[in-house]
Structure formats: structure tokens, C-alpha cells
Amino acid sequence: MKLTQDIKRMLNALAYANAGDYLTPSQKSRALSGTRPAKPAPTVQTNTGARPQVGLYLGSELTAEAMQYVVQTCARLRYGLTVLTFLSETEAQALLMPLRPLLDAAGIELRLAVLSGEPPTALASALRRRPEVAFLVCNEAGYLGHGLISGNQRQVGLPVPVVLIAAQASVAEATPTQQAAQVRAA
16 A cells, blocks of 8 residues: 555544544444534533643653644644653653643643653553543654564553653664654554
């Protein structure tokens, strides 16, 4: 299959993602058949003040690609941003400083969670305590990214999907087979 066809197929799947999560079986059937626009089933919210969040795992660096992805995704989905890190609050604030004007301009709320303990276990535990975090974004070249790619982090079982952000140069240097493997691994 061509890359454009794969991308179209993925975007179509995303367009119907709510059908799998929030609709009754009959509403799902109607949505997928295209007969009538589906309305989400009524949901019971336990915490009405909780705004959905994108999680960002912040290691020792914050790449421009990760910053751009996080800001665009939060703005498009109208989500807040929860930054999870094992750095001190001062170090984390210093790394986040370039991101703040972009977040403020887009009206994105920023929360910082400083974690402690064994990194994989503490991160999984922190994500379990934050049900508002829809998915986690991390740098592919960082500690968590390397662990996920090598399979070392799988036994911990992160409770949310993880988006790995690769540096533009590493993606451009990869062969098409390697790029496809990177997409499948994520």
C-alpha cells in the first residue's frame, strides 16, 4: 500500500474513534454504516472540573519537535498539558520556559508533576492516579523512549498510549523499512 493510502486509512480510523469509546452498539453500527450522524451516549463524569490532559514525559531535554507536537495537539484537542518529570521543579521550569509563551498564546493550561522513586514504576503509578491524562508524549531518544523501543518498559505496563517523538533528522535518515517499523512499534 502507498503511504498516502495508509495515512488516509489512519485518519479515517481516528474520525471514528469516538464510535468505539462512547457509543452504544446500535449507535456504533449507524455511525460506521454512515446512515445517520451518531450522538455520543450520555456519560457520567465523576470530576466535572477535570479537563482532559496530554501527558508529557520530560527528561533532561525538550526537543523542538516534541514542543511543536504537544502545543499543536493540545490546541487541536482543547486539552490541557500535564508534565511528568523526575527532574527538580526548578530544572523542569527552566526546560519548560520556551514552551510557556506558546501554551499561553493557545490558552493551554500547564500542570507540573515532579515524580520520585523507581522511574518506570513511579511513572506508571502517577499515570494511574491521573485518569484525565489521555496519552503520554515522550522523546524517542530519551530514557523512556529507549526503554519502550527496546522492550524494557513493557513489563511495567503504562496505563495510557505513548507517542514517541523522533528528531526530524533521525526520521529522514531512516530507510522506509525502518520508518515503518518505528510506526508499528509506537
